[in-house]
Amino acid sequence: MDSDGSKRATFETTDRTTVRRLPKRAAYDRQTVYSILDEALICHVGFVVEGKPVVIPTIHARLNDLLYVHGSQASRMLRALREGADVCVTVTLFDGLVIARSAFHHSMNYRSVVVYGVATEVSDRGEKLTALETIVEHVVPGRSADARGPSEAELRGTIVLSLPLEEVSAKIRTGGPIDDEADYSLPIWAGELPFSLRPAVPIADSRLSPEIALPDYVARYRR
């Protein structure tokens, strides 16, 4: 926040969020960070157990400048993190292969975000409900109005953690290969192969009553 309370358009960098390798690929502006976090369906959560790293994939969702993750009371990861452990949450969107003339310059197009911080458990009932609804809406926009909401027992059985978006960086590569000048004359194809994550045809649950129609938000799902 600035002294007048307004949010800056850009995250302030710290030593560990300053991208040193290929810094021209770095981004620190909120809109870029938000768009990557909001498009990604999963994140990878890193934490330290007995001095050693552990990386677990999970679902996340962003609300303003908070990132939420959730899971069962039985989850070792969430039980470790609820005590206020250091965490690194990384989100990566794969956009395509970059096929260069030299093996050395092969690359990938991607958009990634790295968030460092300390997660804290959401104990307030209202915030916990909001966080869980945010997660459902993040994954399937429109779904929370239809699905049966959490019971008290389900709420108690779920841990929600929040991580403030403060120490954050993004890294992005786009475009075609960058070959060594001498290699452009080689008779070798070069270019990009873009990729996207696409939904197939929805599969109704085997116990679904046939008169229940497929909702538009599933039929028209796009990421």
Next chain:
Amino acid sequence: MDSDGSKRATFETTDRTTVRRLPKRAAYDRQTVYSILDEALICHVGFVVEGKPVVIPTIHARLNDLLYVHGSQASRMLRALREGADVCVTVTLFDGLVIARSAFHHSMNYRSVVVYGVATEVSDRGEKLTALETIVEHVVPGRSADARGPSEAELRGTIVLSLPLEEVSAKIRTGGPIDDEADYSLPIWAGELPFSLRPAVPIADSRLSPEIALPDYVARYRR
């Protein structure tokens, strides 16, 4: 290895590779682990810097029971890991959304692998060349025969690390939602929305000579 030198079909579990949360989703057999590592285009590498976790996405490739990652001599990650640091490499394939009648039972279908161990730098020139070719072939099968191979300067500028596949587990979820029995009578659609990562039309490099044809391994690329 067994005492007769043959490889077991299954990775032996350790405390940290034993999946405790939903253990029926766990897999420890080599073929399952190999297939997930081989299909995934990126991994997330976790390591510890000054007691805190760092998670970075990168490209990997498997050769037998070794996992290779590579990067520039300028990479902070690779410079930290070449000294023999503990590492956790996690690979996740997202297969689809699981849309349950209750918010609580929403889930995802996925296949993930977690590898724990200590990475070591590949210093042998022959193994380094093999590892780099394995990485190119992992990403674009068929490409290494066409691309210009690494020069001595490129080889020197690249760090390759290998991580033995010893302490490994996989976790897989497939199929539709599992709702609470009472919720099956609710008038709410439920099912799966499968996803796949699909290539779009290749984009030739802007400096590509028009007489150079698109290779089959790009035109027919499937993951």
